[in-house]
Amino acid sequence: MGVQQLFELSGRVALVTGGSRGLGLQMAQALGEMGCRVALVARKADELAEAEAGLKAQGIEAAGFACDLQQATTVVPALVDAVVARFGDIDILVNNAGASWAAPAEDYPDAAWRKVMSLNVDAPFVLSREVGRRCMIPRRRGKIVNIASAAGLRGTAPGVHTIAYNTSKAALINFTRTLACEWGPHGIHVNAICPGFFPSKMSAGLLDTIGDAVIARTPLRRLGGDEDLKGAIVFLASGASRHISGQVLPVDGGASAL
């Protein structure tokens, strides 16, 4: 197999949740640059339209699908219908949409806990189940990449109060391993990426207060940037990772190695 073919993704259909901005848009763009047709899923239609237009301007075939994955059980069947009708069977599912909420554990509101769990854990499960049984199991192939977080590998730094987020991302990591075991025999690969701190709308407030400390304890001495997830997502979506499943890839400047 030639080197180009190892990373080849031309014509593959990728669905990226939380794809209208931040890390999701970065990964959608990377997959598009490698030839994928990209379905972006997000809640806000205006942000989706902007992301779709931006990708199309780069020659990438993309379409936005507005839906609220907080209501995954209700909305996912119609979402998958719409994506399959537009692009055909989904080859690559990137479960990226996520939410966080900061409050000390003793004061943490039930509603915030439920909201974080619902988007970060329930939605990847419901969407993987639907895409798996409709598009992947019948064709005996598929790539699922769950975007967990370095926060799923350990607790929090002093002054950080994100117990639901850390808990949900650890759950997503073991969801990844377990689904890899169950669906490996169907030829489906399931892996996770654990980004460290990347500036985004979600992390902005936190990075204002702890950004310098994060950089100081990151071996590569910087936060994640606009290109840093592109290699990992293309690698895990392509044949280059054809014998890798159930794995968790930290992309965090080495912070989790300390």
Place this chain on the structure above:
Amino acid sequence: MNSPAAGNHAGLLLLLPPAGTRVVVAGGCGGIGRAFVAAAQAAQLELVVLDLERSIAAAPPPPGVLAIACDALHEDQVQRALGEVGAHWGACDALVNLVGYTHERTPVERLPSAQWDDIVDGTLRSAFLLSREVIPLLKAGRAPSMVHTSSTFGVRVSMPGYAPYAAAKAGVINLVRALATELAPAVRVNAVAPGVVDTAFLQGGTGQQEKLERIDPAQFAASVPLRRVGQPSDIVGPLLFLIGPGSAYMTGQTLHINGGIWS
């Protein structure tokens, strides 16, 4: 290429080491080494292979690849080999270290200490020696990185009789973290950790004369989520990814390539 876009090419440029990247491949004549060398040469990387003299004789690297005989058990040979690399290139951009081997399965209670030493030295001390000697060359290189080789055995010991190998491969994982911490941000250091790969290694390693008790690939495959043993070519993409710009924000990590058996 008839694929659309700007796309493909731009994407690959972000992912793969650029043409002309200078890579030392230690253990480059083994099964995984040969697959990597062929792919890296096709990607227009510059290569030097280090391996045992008998391994080079048995499986000579392709034309255009400099082969240097080196037994990584011996400090002086590692120093001399990396000295030759320095004389050849003046610097180097990546080390891919595939050196490692084991012997016949032996339970600890019957394990001679010489056998322990040989396996641990050949698998872990060799990684230390190669790292120490290549660091100055990498520091003078472009976007430098190292990739060492651990194993599923480094995290999960699924068969008795491999204590020194399992201990050494676990050591590689933490050596990589230590090197990553020491060398950041200048040099990135990561590892690949293959599971059972269908090479001569199943009989001890390309350079080894001893024959191991054979693992039956078909029987083993039934326990792997992806239902097959690894092939040398499975390790090529991960190695290229880890020495390339696509992993620029990764260091200190071990990437397991085993069809999902350690999950």
